[in-house]
Every structure is written in structure tokens, then in C-alpha cells.
Amino acid sequence: MASDNRHAQRIVVGIDGSSSSGHLPPARSSIPCSPRRLAGSRFLGAALAAAVLVAPCTVATAGTASAAVAGEPGAPGQGDPYFPLAGNGGYTVGHYDLGLAYDPATRRMKGDATLSARAVQDLSAFDLDLSGLTVTGVTVGGKEARFERRGQELVITPGRVLRRGAAFEVRVAYSGVPQYVTDPDGSEDGWIATDDGAFVAGEPQGAMSWFPSDNLPLDKASYSFRVTVPAGYTAVCNGELTSQRTRNGMTTFRWEQTQPMASYLATATVGKFEVERYTTASGVPVYNAVDPRESADAAPALAKIPEILDWGTTLFGPYPFSSAGAIVDRAPDAGYALETQSRPLYDRAPNVGTVVHEMAHQWFGDSVSLTNWRDIWLDEGFATYAEWLWQEQHGGTSAQARFDQYYALPATDGIWAFPTADPGEGADIFASPVYDRGAMVLHELRSAVGDARFFNILKTWAREHRYGNGTTAEFVALSERMSHQDLGPLFHTWLFTAGKPARS
Ligand code: TRP
Ligand code: ZN
Numbered sequence: 001m002a003s004d005n006r007h008a009q010r011i012v013v014g015i016d017g018s019s020s021s022g023h024l025p026p027a028r029s030s031i032p033c034s035p036r037r038l039a040g041s042r043f044l045g046a047a048l049a050a051a052v053l054v055a056p057c058t059v060a061t062a063g064t065a066s067a068a069v070a071g072e073p074g075a076p077g078q079g080d081p082y083f084p085l086a087g088n089g090g091y092t093v094g095h096y097d098l099g100l101a102y103d104p105a106t107r108r109m110k111g112d113a114t115l116s117a118r119a120v121q122d123l124s125a126f127d128l129d130l131s132g133l134t135v136t137g138v139t140v141g142g143k144e145a146r147f148e149r150r151g152q153e154l155v156i157t158p159g160r161v162l163r164r165g166a167a168f169e170v171r172v173a174y175s176g177v178p179q180y181v182t183d184p185d186g187s188e189d190g191w192i193a194t195d196d197g198a199f200v201a202g203e204p205q206g207a208m209s210w211f212p213s214d215n216l217p218l219d220k221a222s223y224s225f226r227v228t229v230p231a232g233y234t235a236v237c238n239g240e241l242t243s244q245r246t247r248n249g250m251t252t253f254r255w256e257q258t259q260p261m262a263s264y265l266a267t268a269t270v271g272k273f274e275v276e277r278y279t280t281a282s283g284v285p286v287y288n289a290v291d292p293r294e295s296a297d298a299a300p301a302l303a304k305i306p307e308i309l310d311w312g313t314t315l316f317g318p319y320p321f322s323s324a325g326a327i328v329d330r331a332p333d334a335g336y337a338l339e340t341q342s343r344p345l346y347d348r349a350p351n352v353g354t355v356v357h358e359m360a361h362q363w364f365g366d367s368v369s370l371t372n373w374r375d376i377w378l379d380e381g382f383a384t385y386a387e388w389l390w391q392e393q394h395g396g397t398s399a400q401a402r403f404d405q406y407y408a409l410p411a412t413d414g415i416w417a418f419p420t421a422d423p424g425e426g427a428d429i430f431a432s433p434v435y436d437r438g439a440m441v442l443h444e445l446r447s448a449v450g451d452a453r454f455f456n457i458l459k460t461w462a463r464e465h466r467y468g469n470g471t472t473a474e475f476v477a478l479s480e481r482m483s484h485q486d487l488g489p490l491f492h493t494w495l496f497t498a499g500k501p502a503r504s
Helices: 035-039 046-054 057-063 295-302 305-316 352-363 377-393 399-407 432-449 451-464 472-483 488-496
Strands: 091-103 108-119 123-129 134-140 146-150 153-157 167-176 188-194 197-201 221-230 234-236 240-247 250-261 269-271 274-279 285-290 324-328 368-370 468-470
Touching: 108 123, 134 146, 134 153, 221 234, 234 250, 234 285, 240 285, 285 295, 285 305, 295 324, 295 352, 305 324, 305 352, 305 377, 305 451, 324 352, 352 377, 368 377, 377 399, 377 432, 377 472, 399 432, 432 451, 432 472, 432 488, 451 472, 472 488
Parallel strands: 091 221, 285 324, 368 468
Antiparallel strands: 091 108, 108 167, 123 153, 134 167, 146 153, 188 197, 197 269, 221 250, 234 269, 240 250, 274 285
């Protein structure tokens, strides 16, 4: 079970910046301008507060300019062109504390999520993204808050307005059988049950199938996980395992991801796994969890992890995270791998190319995240080009030869189905124009600026946007700045123009 008395003891920061131990009576009132709300404001003296109790709300508002703020509801989405309801307006999250209990036999989950957030506007209400499951209670600043479900939006109305700049904690208790989200391309995304647990991969939308979040890569946060499963099962999350305890036939795994992470990269994959732990010669702790049915096939690629880490560090700059590894599951319903932060998740035994791809994402995608999903090529084009580079530098096909192979494809081939940086709403963003043509874009750039400048651009991109986000326009600008070349025509043709580009 996810119950944890740390919450009861913790001093939480109130919505007005005050501390409270969380034992205050719940705010029952649903009247927006209720005296109770105003009386709690630190800006009101006792006498004034008493006056407010009998005064109509509008008068109190007019008379106490610094105190009575009506606030507005945060937007239900962040305006992503492809996923307009992804993410939410009005606040940002600094940390997620996720307590989960999962029973693979019944597929039931019990969740207890605490988000440490900050209001960026005066907020009367705000949304979290959550799909399915049953919410059993919400508190804000330790006090019960009203909530409502509207599709994937969990709309929360705290007892009083959250002032702009105020830190607050929102805690959501929930339970149920998680249902994966279906992507535009029809694939399963999120909490995907397997025959021995769950394969948990949230790109692009699936995080909301298992925890409430601000579900857009722009709002990155650190994470603590506390996952309880029946003894014999292993729960693997991002970052470092800080404790593992078995009591009364249940094992609780605690994981900490201290570097900022996008919600889609979070995992809490559950299964019967063989666990391997070691530290690389370069000092990176590695934790691998492998389905025993896949372990023989997975061993050769997993053995390359230290070498791939060092190779990536040489090529792209310092490895961004404090641990590494792999989760190799058997998840035929998923059918894809995901670059879950610090510890990629594979649906089956991967080959070396796939491990290179997912590990390259740690720099490109995980540390440097996209801003809008339209820019997915900044993840997939880069990770695919990393595979080309690995091949080229390990006795395989040269990147030029690969480029030529793809370029030889006829104009009717799927690789030219849409422009790399403009897939279009509803398009399959995990398709060849993003992956393969995306890698071709980088190869064109390399051909135009030369190796030294090209690799310097990649390193600079990773450094300047480390733990943050980037856009296509920023990458184009960086490339031009570092090459002192007008690359407008190259990028216009390769990123934005429909159809097979003419030879430059
Ligand atoms: N980003 C993953 C990778 O390239 C692939 C991926 C994530 C995916 N979610 C998906 C592919 C959904 C198809 C459908 O490593
Ligand atoms: Zn990828």
C-alpha cells in the first residue's frame, strides 16, 4: 500500500506562504468570496477580517487592494498544436512525490501523488491531467479542495485563491485499474499491463494514465517514487534506488530522480526481473532490470552500456544524469522502446542500435526536451543520427552511405510523407519523416558546415539547453551562429518543405 506517514508529519507550505502541519479543518465552502477565504489572508488584520465577515465580497475587494484577489482559473491546456489539452496553465511543478501500490494479479492501483508547485498567476482554480482512475480526495496546502473530472482534466478549486508566486502543495489520492491512452497512430501509451506486471511508457500522452501531472515537457520537475508491489515483483523507476524493503509479503521500492524530468519520461515499470547493478569505470551507477525470458538475447547489447555512455560523453558532452541502465521487459502490446529518463525501457531484448538510440535520447530529448510535439524531430532525428554515427565509428556503414540509401528512395516513399519539422496535427509523429529524414537533416547540416563545427553544434546544443527545452528555431539559429553561414535554405528545404527535397 502507498500509505505513508511522512505526509502526516510533514510541514507543508500553505497557499499564502505560511507553514501548517496540515491538520486544519477542510475548507468546505464553495463560495468564491467566502469570508473564510478572506479571513485566512495574511494581509488582513483581525479587525478588518471581522468587518469582512459581514461585508459583501465586492466591498471587501474594493477596500483591500492588496488582499482580495479574485484570481482566474488556469487554462486547461498549454496550446500545444497537436495536444491542446496537454499541460495546464497558471502554475509550474517543481517536484512530484508519487506513492503507488500495484497488484499485477488484479491490475488495481492505489495512488497518492503530492505535487509541489508554484502559481504563476492569481489562481482561483487549476487543472491537472489525469485520465481514468477514481479520485478519492484532493488537498491543497493541506486543506481539502473541491475537484471535478472533465475528460482528461482534473479541475481543482482550492478553498481560496493561490496568489501569483505562491508555492503550494497539491495532493491527490486515487485508485482504480489504469487504462492506457491510445496515440494518434493507434499505439498504446502509458500504463500498459503485461503478463507479469506493467510496462510504463508515457510518450507522448500516457503519463496521465497513472499519475496526475502538468503533462507537457515544458514543465520539468524532480521526482520521488514509492512503489509497493507483492514480494517477488520489482518496481523500476527513474534515477536511483534509495531503499527496498519487504514487509508482510509486500515490497516497497523508493526511487529518486533528482534532475528535471518531463512527465512522459517517468516510469514505474513492474515485473519479475533479474537485477544487475554495477558502476562503470567512468563512475556512473548502472541498474538493469531484465525479464528472464529476454536476458540471454539482451546480454550482448546491455554489455555495451558503459561504452555507449563514454562514447556519448565524448561526442555530446557530459552525461546529464546521475545513473543509467535499462529495463528490458516483454511487452508485445507496446511494441516500442522508450527513452525513460536515465533508464530506457525496452519492450523486448534490444540490439545495440536500439540501445545507442535510447541512450542518445538522454542528451537529446530527455536533458534537452522539445517544447512542442511538432518539434519531435529534435528527439528522434538526433537519436537516429546517433545510430548512424555509432555505425560509422564502429566499422559499419558510413553516415554518408546511409544518407544516400535513404535519398535513393522514390518520391512516393513514406519517408517523404510530410516535412520533418511539420508533421501536421494527427500525423504519426513516430514515423520515418521524423526519424530517418530527421537524421538526414543533421547529415545535410554536417555536410554544409563540416565535421568540427557540426560536432561543436551538437555539444553546444546539449550544453545550452541542458535540463531545459529547445525549439527548432533555436537549433537553426544556433547552427547559423556557430557556422557563420546562412543555413536558411537548407533548413527550409529539409525541415519544412513537403515532398522529396531536390539535391542541393
Ligand atoms: N520515442 C521512442 C523511441 O524512439 C518511440 C516511441 C515512443 C513510440 N512512444 C511511441 C513509437 C509510440 C510508436 C508509438 O525510442
Ligand atoms: Zn527515439
